[in-house]
Amino acid sequence: MSGATPALSVRRLRKSFGAVVAVDEVSLDAAPGEFLSLLGPSGCGKSTVLRMVAGLLPPDAGQVVLAGEDITRVAVHRRNLGLVFQSYALFPHMTVLENVAFGLRRRGVGEAELRPRVERMLELVRLGPLGARHPRELSGGQQQRVALARALVTEPRVLLLDEPLSNLDALLRDEMRVELKRLQERLGTTMIFVTHDQAEALILSDRVVVMQGGRVEQVGPPEEVYRRPATPFVARFLGRANFFTGTVAGAEAGGTVVALDGGLSVVAGPRPGLTPGQRVQVAIRQENIRLGPAGAASDRANRFAATVVFHAFAGQAHHYVVQLADGRELEVAAPGAALPLARGAPAVIEWGPEDVVLLAGSESGAGGPA
């Protein structure tokens, strides 16, 4: 980020459709060469932001600034941005070559220069020999590459991607993720990537922007957003966690003690700013809970006796539901290689203070796992 001019800035962008506020005062910066994801559930306004950046939707208020230049009022076709659509929107009446050449032709690039540029781009996305085909003759993954090539060949200042991988099957999606990331590293293009898939956002991004209800909930690198969610929504949306409500009982230098509603208390890391008596939400991720047979030795701060009430094997992990003495149930994910515990087996669960996420406020009263 440093002091350099952002490749793209969005300032206090607003858009409503009738009475519905789709985008509410959204501000963002993308550094040159950055891979920035807009992550959120459908209807959170992420695609609307993208369409306003592209110029396909006029904002009600706010600015879109491209490398220091205000382009809010610049017509779509003069913005020199790339956009990859969820449906790919390949021109069905043109060949792959013609599709990719379309943007260059609009820029008045001569035929002599056009041909090699298009072919180089097709090589780059590994579609070299398919230039004469029509889009309907290509597989989903190939169509996806044509869409990428078409958007990148004009060397756009920023590439916008609107859920580009959501129409691919799971295996192909994993493959395209890697390819997209490598393409971005190679070309150094600033990319704004809209997705509802949290894993996709975490894997690909330099930074993730989590959105909900037209607002930005949190911006940060994947690890930070995942480990230190700023709001209960972010905690729930990224990964699976167990949620509890409670009251801060003691805040010392060594840690924060929270008395959960219903009896138990947990120890969290030091959290300056929290005062005793304050209501908080507590989130503990499934995979941060260690599960062992009853009696296993440990030095963790949070340690409870539990009974296994559900177990399922899911390849990479074992999924458990365990019940504590007070009837409270928690979801636990243990590594797939670990020896499984049978249903009804007495067990111990434990986690470190650093694994406890504390969120001020307690708007959501639900105590069970999310």
Added chain:
Amino acid sequence: MTGGRGGGLLLPAILLLLVAFLLPVGLMVPTSFRPYVPLVGITNGFTIGYYTRLVTDSYYLEIIGRTLALGLTVTLSTLVLGYPMAFFLARTRSRWRNWLTILVVFPLLLNLVVRTFGWIALLAQNGLVNQALQALGVVHEPVKLLFNFAGLLIGLTHIFLPFMVLVLIGPIQNIPRDVEDAARVLGASWGSAFLRVTLPLSAPGILSGSILVFVLTISALVTPRLLGGPTYQVMSTLIYDEFLQRLNWPAGSAEAVLLTGMVLALVFFSGVLARRTGARA
């Protein structure tokens, strides 16, 4: 761009319809109340005489009755002839299917005067139909098939049959075959599955096809004129004569307003009916 300029793009079409359709048709209403004096022309004044004449004078009542009777019988005969054909075209897996559909469209696009002319040749005293009937010994004297109800019924049925078939194909195609199979599995015979499942599900098509054929029949001019001659009149030919032979525009306007009213009422009624039965006409 988005949302804008829609009005501008619509303007030419809307202007065309306002100036060359709605306004002229609307202007017929005032004309229909003006008295017409032979050898003088249309005078300033007000009369409802042309309307009362239409609903009291037996000459006009007979024409209106005949027009409606034709509408009804032509609708029924196109339905009877056309439903099996539409059913066949909707269900067949023949590779000729599209070309058979085109064969239904062909008479529709063929000049109306030409098609009617063919029926004159067929239905005349010494025409092919009478020749055939006499050769088969069905009749011994030529049957009168022109300038009467039978002639108009045959000619108009032929003219409007393609409309009925084309309107029916879609709704029949949209009936899921599973539903019929389900009825058969539940113990219905083919006949009762057809009557209780297929036919009711194609009701929206039957309704819109019938309304279309009825409306087109009572509006038809060319076929009734050529097959009915100047004496066997229907409403359209009456309007034609008022304007071009008798030059009584107010009377013709009143008749045109009545015909238009009947058409609009039917279309409106079918819309209401379709909405009430939850189907789309």
Added chain:
Amino acid sequence: MTAARLRGWLLRVWVALVFAFLMLPVVVIALASFSRTSYLTVPPKGVTLRWFGAVLGDPEYVHAIGFSLSLALVATVGSLAAGVAASYALIRRRVPGGALVSALLNAPLIFPGVVVGVALLQFYALVHVNGTLAGLALAHMVITVPYVVRAVMASLQGIDPELESAARVLGASGPVAFFTVTLPLIRPGIAAGALFSFIVSFDNVPVSIFLLGAGQMTLPVKIFTAIEYGVDPSIAAVSTMLIALTGLGLAAAERWIGFHRFV
């Protein structure tokens, strides 16, 4: 399965009979046009092409054919321009009262032609454009524009609006995006609409007959009045020409654009 097979055959026989009924007058006219007799008779007595020669040698027929063709051409070009723009607006823009507008655009389809004819007869006399080609062409546009709108709207509905967005992001202005992307994709709909429009205009009697000025005569009106005076094989000959042209045009339209999708 015998009952099912019997039903299948009965249905086929019925369909064949109805097709025969549909084609009967067409076949009869075609046959009658080759008869050597000077009166209309089927089956024809002898074979001659002289009735075709008579039609093509008759300046009235030749003029009527030329006039009908030019009128149909003008009406088609006019209703294409108005109809494509209107369809685009109705499908791609949020137009207030769009449902009402499309009902209005389709109204001439079910409106009695004779009423349109007499209404325009009176109106044109009132505004002094009676007997003009422009007036006639406008009248024909009113009855042909619904066919264009129907076919083009059907075509537009099948096209992803994102394609035009994609073209614009790639540097095409609104009009360029329309002409390079949308227009080529709706070409079949436009062709079908144009064909419908041309034929509807070329065939029209109920509107034309009230509006023809001195020296103007369309082919169908000419045939219509000729039949009222008495039938002879030259009418069958000109009809046969129309049958052949319509058939060829329709077959070509089916081959090139899959015309059955637009009916």
